[in-house]
Amino acid sequence: MKICIALVAVIAIVFLPFQSTVFMAQDAQTGHGAPEPRAAGVQWARGEAAPGQAGSSPNMTWHGGSVQKGTSVYPIFWGPSWGNAGFVGDKVAGLDAFYDGIGGSAYAGTNTEYTDGSGKVTSAVTRVLDATDLSKPANNFNITTPVLAEVCKIYSKPVAGAYYPVYVDSPRGRAGFCAWHSAGSCNGIPIQFALFFNLDGDAGCDPGSPTGSFQSGGSTHTNSQGLAAVANVSGHELSEMLTDPRLNAWYDSSGAENADKCAWTFGSSLLSFTNGSRWKIQGNWSNTAYSGNTGYTRGCINGN
Numbered sequence: 001m002k003i004c005i006a007l008v009a010v011i012a013i014v015f016l017p018f019q020s021t022v023f024m025a026q027d028a029q030t031g032h033g034a035p036e037p038r039a040a041g042v043q044w045a046r047g048e049a050a051p052g053q054a055g056s057s058p059n060m061t062w063h064g065g066s067v068q069k070g071t072s073v074y075p076i077f078w079g080p081s082w083g084n085a086g087f088v089g090d091k092v093a094g095l096d097a098f099y100d101g102i103g104g105s106a107y108a109g110t111n112t113e114y115t116d117g118s119g120k121v122t123s124a125v126t127r128v129l130d131a132t133d134l135s136k137p138a139n140n141f142n143i144t145t146p147v148l149a150e151v152c153k154i155y156s157k158p159v160a161g162a163y164y165p166v167y168v169d170s171p172r173g174r175a176g177f178c179a180w181h182s183a184g185s186c187n188g189i190p191i192q193f194a195l196f197f198n199l200d201g202d203a204g205c206d207p208g209s210p211t212g213s214f215q216s217g218g219s220t221h222t223n224s225q226g227l228a229a230v231a232n233v234s235g236h237e238l239s240e241m242l243t244d245p246r247l248n249a250w251y252d253s254s255g256a257e258n259a260d261k262c263a264w265t266f267g268s269s270l271l272s273f274t275n276g277s278r279w280k281i282q283g284n285w286s287n288t289a290y291s292g293n294t295g296y297t298r299g300c301i302n303g304n
Contacts, residue, residue: 037144038247039180039195043233045172045204046264058252058261058299059287060114065248067116068192068241070124072162073099077132078150079169081198087169089216092130094227095167097214098234099127101273106303107235110284111258114243114250121242128162131155137168141175144182147195152186163241164193165234172197178205179233183246192245194237200226207232207280212270214277228280235281236263261285267296268304 075095081087102108108123115121131154138146151164158164172178181194199205211228213220223231236259243250244257251257262283270278283295283302290299 037148037182037184039144039182042177043179043205043236043259043263044177045202059290060250060252060256060258060261060285062114062116062250063248065116065244065246066118067114067121067243067249068161068163068245069119070122071126071192071242072159073125073127073238074155074159074162074164075099075127075130076151076154076164076166077130077169078135078166079137079198080134081169082132082167083134090221090224091167091227091230092132093216094214094221094223094231095234096127096130097216097275097277098231098273098279099125101214101275101277102235102238103274105271105273107271107273107279107281108303110286110301110303111239111242113286113288114258116249125238128159137170139170141168141195141197144180144184144193144195147193148182148184148186151184151191151193156187158186158189158191160189160191161245162191163238164191165196165237166193167196167198167230169198172199172202172205178202178229179237181237181241190246192241194241196230196233196237198226199229199233200224202226202229205229205233207264207266207282210269210280212278212280215275223279231279232281235259235279239284258285259283262297262300265297265300267300267302271302271304 103125104123108125111121147166150166179196183192206229211223213222239259240257262285266282271281272278283300285299286301289295289301295301
């Protein structure tokens with residue numbers, strides 16, 4: 001299913017780095033001031049930052065927050081380019097296949113050792129509905145407020161606890177990151193959300209070949225470079241959203257979440273999802289694998 005809107009909005013944004021985003025932002029739906037949600041699990045471009053493994057043990061610890069015991073996904077495609085057939089046939093169709101196949105996959109199962117005391121993360125991931133907004137995206141994603149406002153604009157009454165990944169058609173430009181995830185609320189309803197750039201031709205966010213494939217319209221499609229790149233970081237952010245949805249659950253002593261700790265490391269070249277699609281996705285950290293001295297790199301697993 002898909003909904004499509006074409007709205008024009010102008011958002012004035014002050015440039016601030018992630019470490020300084022502690023101002024009061026207006027909630028687009030309620031008008032009440034709220035702290036700027038922080039970005040977590042930032043997928044840094046190659047060479048921008050190393051996986052964090054500080055402390056006497058690199059294992060992650062639980063900080064008392066809830067984990068996501070399954071999730072519903074509502075992808076949002078933001079920007080005029082999402083009206084182009086090339087974008088739709090490549091990245092929209094590909095990302096739909098990605099989210100349709102990841103639930104129940106061995107890759108999604110790499111997150112399931114993490115618990116909050118009332119239950120573990122599960123591999124149950126379901127794509128429910130796409131939304132397309134052809135208005136021009138904001139021009140600064142070093143802060144999270146514009147992305148949360150976009151989610152709330154489209155879903156004033158979102159599903160509590162659901163995941164809303166926002167894909168803009170803008171390249172990352174001088175930003176040192178490929179994606180991030182965060183948590184906030186729309187009209188008091190708590191949600192998780194994420195930001196992804198258009199990574200066409202972006203060597204800093206490219207997982208490299210082989211790129212994989214997906215099925216759509218009765219045909220098999222080879223993943224383009226841009227689709228392969230955004231799918232890789234989509235796996236990264238989804239895994240971290242499942243294990244640290246409200247930014248207070250699982251991370252290590254340096255603040256790195258499970259996908260951060262295995263960033264830009266790959267085991268088997270391609271991972272197979274339940275719908276037959278194939279993807280090149282970096283692994284996720286496993287405390288169990290590290291303690292058992294296993295993983296394709298000690299502590300990193302990808303389900304193969």
